Amino acid sequence: xxxxxxxxxxxxxxxxxxxxxxxxxxRLALIRDVFLQxxxxxxxxxxxxxxxxxxxxxxxxxxxxxxxxxxxTILLVAFVITILVAGFFGPTASWSLWIFEFIQVPVETSLMxxxxxxxxFASIRLVRxxxxxxxxxxxxxxxxxxxxxxxxxxxxxxxxHGPSGLRALIAQIPAVAGARGLxxxxxxGTIxxxxxxxxxxxxxxxx
Amino acid sequence: MNFSELLGVEIIGLVFVLVFLAxxxxxxxxxxxxxxxxxxxxxxxxxxxxxxxxxxxxxxxLHVSLGRGGITGLEGGSALxxxxxxxxxxxxxxxxxxxxxxxxxxxxxTLLSQNTARGVFTSIGLENxxxxxxxxxxxxxxxxxxxxxxxxxxxxxxxxxxxxGHFGSEVALITDAxxxxxxxxxxxxxxxxxxxxxxxxxxxPLIGEELYATGAYLKAGxxxxxxxxxxDVFRWVLIAVILVGxxxxxxxxx
Numbered sequence: 469x470x471x472x473x474x475x476x477x478x479x480x481x482x483x484x485x486x487x488x489x490x491x492x493x494x495r496l497a498l499i500r501d502v503f504l505q506x507x508x509x510x511x512x513x514x515x516x517x518x519x520x521x522x523x524x525x526x527x528x529x530x531x532x533x534x535x536x537x538x539x540x541t542i543l544l545v546a547f548v549i550t551i552l553v554a555g556f557f558g559p560t561a562s563w564s565l566w567i568f569e570f571i572q573v574p575v576e577t578s579l580m581x582x583x584x585x586x587x588x589f590a591s592i593r594l595v596r597x598x599x600x601x602x603x604x605x606x607x608x609x610x611x612x613x614x615x616x617x618x619x620x621x622x623x624x625x626x627x628x629h630g631p632s633g634l635r636a637l638i639a640q641i642p643a644v645a646g647a648r649g650l651x652x653x654x655x656x657g658t659i660x661x662x663x664x665x666x667x668x669x670x671x672x673x674x675x
Numbered sequence: 676m677n678f679s680e681l682l683g684v685e686i687i688g689l690v691f692v693l694v695f696l697a698x699x700x701x702x703x704x705x706x707x708x709x710x711x712x713x714x715x716x717x718x719x720x721x722x723x724x725x726x727x728x729x730x731x732x733x734x735x736x737l738h739v740s741l742g743r744g745g746i747t748g749l750e751g752g753s754a755l756x757x758x759x760x761x762x763x764x765x766x767x768x769x770x771x772x773x774x775x776x777x778x779x780x781x782x783x784x785t786l787l788s789q790n791t792a793r794g795v796f797t798s799i800g801l802e803n804x805x806x807x808x809x810x811x812x813x814x815x816x817x818x819x820x821x822x823x824x825x826x827x828x829x830x831x832x833x834x835x836x837x838x839x840g841h842f843g844s845e846v847a848l849i850t851d852a853x854x855x856x857x858x859x860x861x862x863x864x865x866x867x868x869x870x871x872x873x874x875x876x877x878x879x880p881l882i883g884e885e886l887y888a889t890g891a892y893l894k895a896g897x898x899x900x901x902x903x904x905x906x907d908v909f910r911w912v913l914i915a916v917i918l919v920g921x922x923x924x925x926x927x928x929x
Contacts, residue, residue, distance in 0.1 A: 490685045490686070490688055490689035491685070491689070492685060504747075510783075511747065511783055513782075514781075514782035514783040515783075515815070516782070517782055517785070517786060518779075518812035518815075519782070521789075521807070521810075522811070524808075528808065534830070535830045540826075576817075576819070579818040579822060579848065582848070583844060583847055586847045586848060586851045586876075587844070587847050587875070590847055591875050594875045606874060606875070650882070650883040651867070652910070653884030653910070654865045654883060654886075656884060656906045657884040657888075657906060658749070658751075658752030658865070658887070659692065659752075660902035660906050661902075663692070663696055663699060664699075664898055664902055665755060667696075667699070669896065669899070670758070670759050671794075672755065672759070672762070672787040672788075672790060672791050673787065674790065674794055
């Protein structure tokens with residue numbers, strides 16, 4: 469395995485930051501904090517580069533009249549207006565907040581409303597796509613928790629609602645146990661992935 | 676005084692990481708000597724390999740959705756898995772007329788996805804085929820990310836969508852678009868809500884740590900296989916610790 473200079477730098481800096489978390493040496497913690505501050509600055513720059521990428525992709529769509537380029541035109545216009553308003557008046561000025569409150573929030577809320585419908589259809593499609601025991605347990609549990617979340621036509625069923633009802637039982641025991649099991653798996657996977665980067669096996673930073 | 680107070684949480688953490696690292700190195704050595712059994716088959720990855728082949732034959736595009744998590748937080752692990760998945764898919768599909776496209780909701784991930792794609796093309800001597808637009812920032816909030824991904828799925832002849840990264844429940848909008856456009860979806864996330872949504876809405880969901888095994892199943896190298904085996908060992912150790920702890924608590928010792 470060939471080790472490049474960028475890999476050596478990434479491994480060395482990653483190792484120092486990791487050591488800063490585990491070894492109680494003030495100087496090491498200071499180095500870790502400095503590196504993390506640098507990382508924050510780089511993240512900000514990366515976001516700017518990403519925004520340029522977003523603009524250029526949609527600009528290309530408009531100039532080459534690709535399919536549905538009208539949406540890209542709307543995006544570019546909104547992009548420029550937002551940058552100008554926030555850049556000129558400041559991000560906390562009334563005009564900037566107006567854009568946020570009366571355009572972005574309603575649009576995202578509408579998408580959230582659509583999400584409810586999409587999820588309902590996804591549940592129905594699940595029966596068609598993968599009909600097995602796990603699907604039945606998944607849908608049955610979702611239905612019980614959903615019905616048990618609020619009184620049924622104003623009536624609370626003792627077996628379903630309340631602190632000792634079926635809903636609470638599912639939410640407090642099997643759901644928590646399952647969630648913890650999944651999170652342990654995710655944590656182990658995250659450690660393994662991080663160690664592969666520290667070992668120089670995964671190098672997404674090398675172009 | 677309990678165990679962690681006696682030794683210090685930091686020391687336990689350091690020992691945990693070092694043992695994990697030692698296990699990975701040990702399994703790499705074993706992987707190279709080919710003394711280990713193959714990994715258990717996972718249907719999602721078999722189907723992904725088939726879909727990559729079909730997409731290349733049909734001249735269609737593969738879409739890798741890297742999510743909207745950065746690489747500095749807890750969600751960085753799933754984002755890095757997404758990037759190594761992109762690397763494997765780009766290599767496998769490099770003979771295609773239409774290279775894979777990666778969408779992300781974080782500037783760093785966008786740059787890394789472009790780097791990954793460039794690296795693949797450079798390594799196979801096709802640098803001139805690299806397109807900077809193969810790695811795109813599509814939106815930085817959960818719903819703007821989902822909304823920005825939809826045109827890629829609808830307009831760019833995508834045959835299969837691989838969702839590997841940090842998502843929330845908004846991932847359902849992406850899977851719905853994939854379903855409508857007739858593309859296959861394979862998805863995994865570090866977020867529990869997204870995992871539940873992907874179980875219901877994607878063709879091939881990856882549950883829990885299955886996402887982190889993607890590299891191993893796409894033949895990314897012995898280190899990927901070794902890290903999956905190290906995870907398995909630690910999973911059994913954790914199960915034993917939980918069971919022993921529960922038993923000690925039950926008998927009033929702990």
